[in-house]
Amino acid sequence: MAHTVAAELELESHEAAADDRVMFGFWVYLMTDLLMFAVLFAVYAVLHGNTAGGPAGNELFSKPLALTETLLLLTSSFTCGLGMIAARRGNKAQVLSWFMVTFLLGLTFLGLELREFSQLIHEGHTLSSSAFLSSFFVLVGTHGLHITSGLLWMGTTLVFVKKRGLNRHMVRKLSLLSLFWHFLDIVWIFIFTVVYLMAFV
Amino acid sequence: MPKKEKKNSLLKILGLILLGLIILGFTIKTFLHGHNVALFNPKGMIAHEQLRLMLLTAGILLAAALPVVAVLYFTAWKYRESNKKAKHEPDSRHGWLLNAVIWLIPGIIAIILSLIMWPATHRLAPQKPIAADAKPMTIQVVSMRWKWLFIYPEQKIATVNYVQLPANIPVQFELTADDAPMSSFWIPNLSGMLYTMTGHSNHLNIIADTLGDYPGRSGEINGAGFAGMQFTARVSTAADFKSWAEGVRMLDTPLDTTTYDTLLKPSENNAQASYSSVEDGLYDTILMKYMNAGGHDHTGHDNAEHGAHHE
């Protein structure tokens, strides 16, 4: 079967159009995810004062911890960006290394958050202790679940990049992933402000 | 189908519709005879005003909508395919005038209705005390599963599943719930409803102007016993109300903690009851139970014991 140049060009433009659609669709998905977070923020805003006689945020949260987590995520967003630049340049080795760093930073963030949660639970401050704690755990926990999914996504993608190389499909995947990662970073900034900083106001 | 047959069938359809509606109308009228069409049978100022507002709104809307619907059906009939006399302009372009008219007319009606609605909503806000010559009184309402407790703080008595009111005296109902989902307190002959919720105290101001017994119920589903959760509102003269209150005080049926806890347990179709004495601030105690709630996960009636003992 003869592949004409015209047919190949046509396939190119067809696939480029598909990529454009997928990127756009992913933005729409991110907006829906943001709306879901908006509900959780609204719920936190309404309920954070309902401590049922128990401790409030200023007694439970650690500012240094929150700051560390923020710096970790911010840095990971930066390295993710560097990874994307490498991806557009077609530099497979750099993609792998920058995204590995991003992965490790994200993993550390997750570890710190899990440690914070387990400490709170160990001290008897659980999701069922009060409305304040319910809304705290669900808001921050949902973000943590998203980070986990992002890490899973990142790990899988890196494995496939290593195997298949940096083809068009992989670059598209990495763009979507980096969009997701930056989005999670932005949501974290809000969490840092609304949950951790405002607890001490 | 030949033209004559089609015209006949259209008239037949219209005739049948009209006949059907007339029969339905008569049937409904017969069914309504002798019954309490509560919303059209207001026995207090608030219900009167609410009915007036409903009729005014409905009147304006019908005046606006019925001509449009009639024009629509008439247009459909006039420009039917078989009517060769009607003009057919398939590509006619309508200018800015049509657009202006079709937005303005509904817009103006919406503005008129809003201008009526805004002050009416303020005037008829349930929380707004009613201005009258007589001194207002308070009755506290606690909705439970599945009965109504009425506390008369000024008379220091309580009743279950019936409420006694004096006519022509503004009554402020304070509404809450205990160990129950959201319900709503509703005496349709006297006023619209308002939710009763644990940990919240809603205020509903009513004034009755006609003596009689009126049905009351919850408008909000609250569990299996929902349908049976009814009460009677008994409107009597102020003098009769006073003597009724004195009569209840002379009974030997105090609403103490044990009695209250028994009452709080889920039960349906409770008989009407009167209690000769009520502990001071019972209503506030009930409210506080939910505002100072501990982080327990017990079902409500466990905490009822907690709450009562905290006093």
Add this chain to the structure above:
Amino acid sequence: MKEFLIGRLTRHALPHEWFTIGGTAAFVLMAVFVIAILTWTKRWRWLWNEWLTSVDPKKIGIMYFLVAGFMLVRGGLDAIMMWLQQAISVDGAHGYLTADHFQQIFTAHGNIMVFFVAMGFIFGLINYIVPLQIGARDLASPFLNTLGFWLYVAGVIMVNLFFVLGGEYAATGWLAIAPLSGIDFSPGVGVDYWIWSLQISGIGTTLGGINFIMTILKMRAPGMTLWKMPMFTWGSLCSMVMAVMVFPLLTATLFLLFFDRYFGAHFFTALGGGDPMMYTNLIWMWGHPEVYILVLPAFGVFAEVVTTFSRKRIASYTSCVLAMIGVSVFALSVWLHHFFTMGAGANVNAFFGVMTMVIAVPTSVLFLVWVATMHKGRIRFDTPMLWFLGFVAVFTIGGLAGVVLAVPPADFQLHNSLFLVAHFHSNVIGGVLFGIFAGITYWFPKITGFKLNERIGRYAFWCWIVGFCMSFIPMYILGFMGATRRLDHYESSTGYQPFYVLMLIGGIIIAIGVALQIVQVIASIIQKKRDTTGDPWDGRTLEWASASAPPFYNFSSIPQVTSRDAFWEMKQQGLPAKKYEDIHMPTNTASGIYIAAFAFLAGFAFVWHINWLVVVSIIGIIAVAIARTFNEHTEYTITAKEVKKIEEDRQAKVSAYRTKDNRPDMGLWEFIMVVLKFFLDAVRSKRWRTR
């Protein structure tokens, strides 16, 4: 050990009451019937390859119709059960249903009708028609499309599963208001089934919404700007934009309720600092836009029907589109009118009352545009137009009732009364359901290739109108009498009973109407009056440019669009010559089925607290998702030569049919005779008799 394996499932969860046994038996019988037919006709492979794993939006659309139609009957049976109970449970007689059972029935009825009937039909229509209307071959993401459908099916199964396991559904009303839906007041599995059937299908809806938006915004035919799109596409776009904005709110709220029930959280509990009022706010922030999500595509259908059957262009395209957008925008600002009686201050109530008035304005504009469209048209009264005319009366009644309800002091008397119930049924039946019926009868020739029986369709239409009036006009009256909704019994002194009896009779007439609609479809299939042109109504929009039924690639070459009513324009200028080009089509995939199956298992595991199954299901979802998204070979190409052959074969087949099928429509009596003859022949035939 047992608790680890099967969580809170016990033998008691198996059917042991008359209705659970009956329901289970019915499902088993239906399943046996389907399996028997598939096995006898050796169609398993065909079913899997041609339908279940298909990503063709036309096939997915038809599957949506079938499931939604089935659920319409299921939800309708709920309605008849309710009418029957209310007609007889007076004074001492408590009817044939316990209060709790009755409450489960109306909860299920509401959920089924909104989520699985209305959404199902709407998604079916959008799937089938929008790509054809905009000149696309498929949706933007065929995978998301099949995934969305199967998530919807998972929700359908979940909402019916309680018959087989658990024996109870939520008894809280269709939105399960807290704290009634909390674990304290609803300790059984009913509310959990409620949560997960809505959660799973809701996520499917969000994905579908994203998909439709991507498609409409990015895949229109060249030359079709937004301002040249057909009305149904506009209605669908507005609806889907609202869907992606508000379904995430539902997702979050359902998760929060789930956390309350499963983990003992305190979001909506009465104690522990929870705030049940917040649940009411959140659920209605989703709930109100939801009804506009349902009705906007229906408005789109009516706009198409009015223009086509008036043989005239729409009187004001701009106003029509702006009105649809206006409805969408304002739909997001009225939610509090569902709980004026919760005790907000006068300013808050008045604000939301005014916003509700505002939303009536664009709706009225639409009506006025349609009147102006009919003016100086040449109107045919085929069934789709009849449904439009029925819609006008029924929807107007509901709309006027709605504006009365929008006045807070009036609402204080009418909230949760049967007046309210009559209002929203008038709007949902008159608007959404009649719109669906109009759409299905309008596009039936396109979808199946033959015309729908008009005669029986008329009978069905009138049954619906008469039945509706008999059922819902008494309901408005009952509202004035102070009758609350959801009552399972009442006193005879209230005088309600005669009205309930009227309503039951009306309901039976509606049921006859539905039966006639099913008969209508079967009769049409029997007669097969073929539409050979692809354009039976002399249509105006692009879907009529394809064949009836369209080939799987929709158009052999994507048309170039130069104006609104693109097909009408093409017909005036002369249809373009046939061109053939290479076509890229997506391959079928079973990933949607697998992910939905795992999602169903996860929901099931949550309901029964089977934690290991939760973990396994989530891993399953992730595994299939990874396998699918890292699969780079999801398309195949058909060469222009192959397309030409397909088209020419089709042409040959079509010319074999008679060009003008003027046979009169089969009447009801004739239908009964045909069916009887079929069964008598089958009995007499020797094929199944053993020797």
